Amino acid sequence: MDLQLTEEHIMIRDQARKFAQEVIAPVAEHHDLTGEFPVESVKQMGELGLMGIEVPEEYGGAEMDAISYVLAMEEISKADAAHGVIMSVNNSLFCHGILRFGTEEQKKKYVEPVASGEAIGAYALTEPTSGSDAGSMKSRAVLSEDGTRYTLNGRKSWITSGPVADVMVVFVMTDPEKRNRGITAFIIETDMPGFAVGKTEPKLGIRASATCEITMENLRCPVENRLGAEGQGFKMAMVVLDAGRIGIASQALGIAEAAYQASLQYAREREAFGRFIGQFQMIQQKLADMRTRIEASRLLVYSAALAKERAKATGGRYTLEAAMAKLFASETAMWVATQAVQIHGGMGYSKELPVERYFRDAKITEIYEGTSEIQRMVIARSETGLR
Numbered sequence: 001m002d003l004q005l006t007e008e009h010i011m012i013r014d015q016a017r018k019f020a021q022e023v024i025a026p027v028a029e030h031h032d033l034t035g036e037f038p039v040e041s042v043k044q045m046g047e048l049g050l051m052g053i054e055v056p057e058e059y060g061g062a063e064m065d066a067i068s069y070v071l072a073m074e075e076i077s078k079a080d081a082a083h084g085v086i087m088s089v090n091n092s093l094f095c096h097g098i099l100r101f102g103t104e105e106q107k108k109k110y111v112e113p114v115a116s117g118e119a120i121g122a123y124a125l126t127e128p129t130s131g132s133d134a135g136s137m138k139s140r141a142v143l144s145e146d147g148t149r150y151t152l153n154g155r156k157s158w159i160t161s162g163p164v165a166d167v168m169v170v171f172v173m174t175d176p177e178k179r180n181r182g183i184t185a186f187i188i189e190t191d192m193p194g195f196a197v198g199k200t201e202p203k204l205g206i207r208a209s210a211t212c213e214i215t216m217e218n219l220r221c222p223v224e225n226r227l228g229a230e231g232q233g234f235k236m237a238m239v240v241l242d243a244g245r246i247g248i249a250s251q252a253l254g255i256a257e258a259a260y261q262a263s264l265q266y267a268r269e270r271e272a273f274g275r276f277i278g279q280f281q282m283i284q285q286k287l288a289d290m291r292t293r294i295e296a297s298r299l300l301v302y303s304a305a306l307a308k309e310r311a312k313a314t315g316g317r318y319t320l321e322a323a324m325a326k327l328f329a330s331e332t333a334m335w336v337a338t339q340a341v342q343i344h345g346g347m348g349y350s351k352e353l354p355v356e357r358y359f360r361d362a363k364i365t366e367i368y369e370g371t372s373e374i375q376r377m378v379i380a381r382s383e384t385g386l387r
C-alpha cells in the first residue's frame with residue numbers, strides 16, 4: 001500500500017483543515033445546541049469543491065481521487081461530524097451513485113448542482129419497518145400503461161438531509177415478488193407533487209444534520225428519472241453504500257482524532273495530586289491505546305480508499321475493505337470518545353467543552369450506513385463465501 005501523499009492530497013487536506021477550523025469549528029456548538037441546519041457553511045463547502053470531490057469537472061466537481069476525499073472528510077468531521085455527514089451523503093450516496101449508474105442527461109441535470117453546492121442531495125433506502133434488512137421495503141412504484149411515468153407510494157425514514165434536500169435517490173419496489181431483485185431506483189425532485197417531508201428526528205448527536213421521514217403519495221416520476229434498469233435498485237444501493245461506508249469511516253476517524261487531541265491537551269494541562277494527569281500511567285495507557293487505534297483506523301480507511309481507486313480502473317468491488325474500515329473506525333471513534341470523557345472527568349460530561357459532543361456524535365457511526373453487526377456480516381460473508 002503506497003501511503004505517500006501527493007502535493008494535491010496535502011493541498012486538499014490543508015484547505016479542508018483551514019476551512020473546518022476557521023469556519024465550521026466556531027459554529028459547531030451553536031448548531032449542535034439548536035439543531036439548526038448550517039446553511040451558510042454548507043454552501044461554502046460546495047464553493048470550495050468539497051461536495052463533489054471525486055466528481056469530474058465536467059459535472060461540477062473537483063475531479064480528485066478517493067484519498068483526497070477521505071482526507072477532506074476527516075478534517076471536516078474533526079471540526080463537526082454533522083457537517084461531515086452532509087458532505088458524505090452529497091459526495092458518496094448521491095453523486096457517486098448517479099455517476100456510476102446514471103445517463104448522461106441525469107449526470108448533467110442532477111450531479112452538477114449537488115457537486116457544486118447549489119443543491120443538496122439525499123439517499124432514501126431505509127423505511128420505518130426495514131433498516132438492516134433493506135430488501136424488505138414496502139414502498140411501491142407502478143409503471144403507467146403508456147410507459148411514460150411511474151407512480152410512487154410509500155414512506156422512507158432516517159433520511160439524512162431530507163428536510164433540506166432538493167433532489168434524492170429513492171429505492172422502491174417495482175416487483176415485490178422478486179424481493180431484492182424487484183427493487184428499482186428513481187431520482188426524485190422534492191418539489192414534485194406527492195412528495196412531503198414527514199416528522200424530523202430529534203437525535204442524540206450530529207444534531208445539525210437534518211434527518212426526517214419522507215412520504216410519497218401518488219408521486220408521478222417520469223420514466224427518464226429511473227436510475228438504471230428495473231430490478232437493479234438493490235445492487236445499486238449496495239454498491240453506493242460501499243462508497244458511503246468509506247465516507248462514514250473517515251467521519252469516524254475525524255471524531256476520534258478530535259477527541260484524542262482534546263484529551264492530549266487536557267492531560268498536559270490538568271493537575272491532580274501535584275502532577276499533570278498525563279504523568280499517571282493509567283492516563284498514559286489510555287492515550288497510548290487511543291493513538292494506536294486511531295492510526296490503525298487511518299490505515300484501514302486509506303486502504304479502503306485505495307481499493308476504491310483501483311476499482312475505478314477495474315470495475316471491481318471494494319465491499320470488504322469498506323466494511324472493515326467502517327467497522328473498525330466507528331468502533332474506535334466510540335471507544336476513543338468514551339476514554340476522552342473519562343480523561344476529562346466532570347468536564348468531559350459538561351457542555352462547556354466539545355468532548356461530550358464527540359461522544360454523542362461517535363455513536364451514530366456504529367449505526368448508519370450499516371450497523372457494526374451488518375459490517376461483520378458483510379466481512380464474514382465475503383471471507384467464507386457462505387450466506
Ligand code: CAA
Nearest residue numbers: 125131132133134135160180235238239319368369370374
Ligand atoms: N456490491 C454489489 N452487489 C452486492 C453488494 C455489493 N456491495 N452487496 C450485495 N450485492 C448483491 C449480491 O451479490 C446479491 O446479488 P444476486 O441477487 O445476483 O445474488 C444481491 O445483491 C443481494 O445480496 P444479499 O443476498 O447479500 O442481500 P441481503 O438481503 O442478504 O442483504 C445486507 C445484505 C448486507 C444485509 C444488506 O441488506 C445491507 O447492507 N443492509 C444494511 C443496509 C444499510 O446499510 N442501510 C443504510 C441506510 S443509508 C444511511 O444510513 C445513510 C445515512 O443516514 C447517512
